[in-house]
Amino acid sequence: MSKATNIVWHDAGVCPEERQEKIGSKPCILWYTGLSGSGKSTVANAVDRLLFDKGYTTYLLDGDNVRHGLNKDLGFSDVDRVENIRRISEVSNLFLDAGLIVSTAFISPFRADRLQAKALIGDERFIEVFVDAPLETCEKRDPKGLYQKARDGMIKNFTGIDSPYESPLAPSIHLSTNCDDIEQCASQVVDYLLNNQFIK
Template sequence: MTKSENITWHHSQVSKERRQALNHHKSVVLWFTGLSGSGKSTIANAVEKALFDQQIGSYVLDGDNMRFGLNSNLGFSAEDREENIRRIGEVAKLFVDAGVITLTAFISPYRADRDKVRENLEADEFIEVFVDTPLEVCEQRDVKQLYAKARRGEIKGFTGIDAPYEAPLNPEITIDTSKQPLADSVKQVLTYLADHNYVSLATADEN
């Protein structure tokens, strides 16, 4: 529900379908979800690079990056997390309308919030990628020392320690970065996109 009733949606003269035709590929949201340190951002950025190398328009919306600007006024309460994901979902929808493959890398711990983003898009425009890396592996990595701080009580409401993470029930793609290297994870995502006709990828012989 918007706060103002005196607004009207302005329809563009250029449709999403025409933008997709110009780009020679469909647009979709690849929603990477998982614990901190699971490898979401690493995979998302590697997939973006692989798509870019094949002249496929894509962009990564990263959880930390978005909190520097658009979501800089939000904290990590349940309410703020919900609003964080709502805003990103709206931005991602605009990117899809622009004909861009959009990769989001957010913990997005609540199933209902992720489902709302899915419901706000067309049926084939949301691909949930569950980066199902075990908590103990994420803690071992702990590049930002966030888990260590949470264990010491210096960070409250940290997902996986004293705040819940609700794993996807039926993700389109599941990746465990403790069991396969980055290159295989990227290939898994690209193969899904090609097999489901989102993109047409050049083979090694064509490069």
Template structure:
């Protein structure tokens, strides 16, 4: 952390913004293997939340690599830095009063826990999109598993880099064969039932 800096408090704070938006700001953090369906489900969930009059923003793994994290590679050290940056951005969006959805493999428990540590109790909602590796490989929407198996991609999660599955996520979402729309609706209803969204 830089030295000689002090956090400047603003008159319009998180509670004021949240009250105006009539919602509880939070981070809904979708984690799972590549091809598990995180981005698809997050996109559908955001649409559902938007239709319910929530103010949201979706941070997607590929999208942030075009700008904010465009200078990072995919080895373990770069993955940690990628998630650190996303965590800090997510915290700012929560401070803005928004419901933030993220779709990142985020393979390491410590990195997900770091984001949780930045937020208040109940503001970090971990969603494990639990899709078996063999199903993700069959889908392989970007052809990445094929490249990883052939050695063209190194440090690929699930192949030659570990994925540490959440032990006790707020929502454990199994997703294999059903339509993505149905899975997103299941997630939305689970979030409502647990009181994370209205």
């Protein structure tokens, strides 16, 4: 529930449809979800580069980067994870109103939170991208050394170890970074955007 009072929504002088027409693409959010080490940020960056090089206006919100600023007051408890996703959803919505294609690379482990984000953003603009890799593979990669710290008890509430990850039941895009390389995964995402007329 909002604590703010005496506030009134201010309508912008430039509407979202005008921004969309000028930019030349249909705004949407690519919501990458998966275990730490699954390849979310790597795939998201590859897609962002492909889209940018094609002339589209994009922005990438990475989980670690956002926690350096906007969400630096949040930890990794279940309550903080929920608030983390809520804030990202709100920020993403602002970028969508600006007409951009937005990518978010967050573990976002709970289905309810992803559904809440989808409800806020809208079914037609929310593209859930499941970056799938087995826990064993993610642990072997362990690019930040976090799994080892979690196994050693140095990190609590770590997804996949002592905190659950709820896989998407029906993602818009299902990528397997255990089978396909980054270029193949990125191409699958761009093909989805083309086939669904988000880009031309």
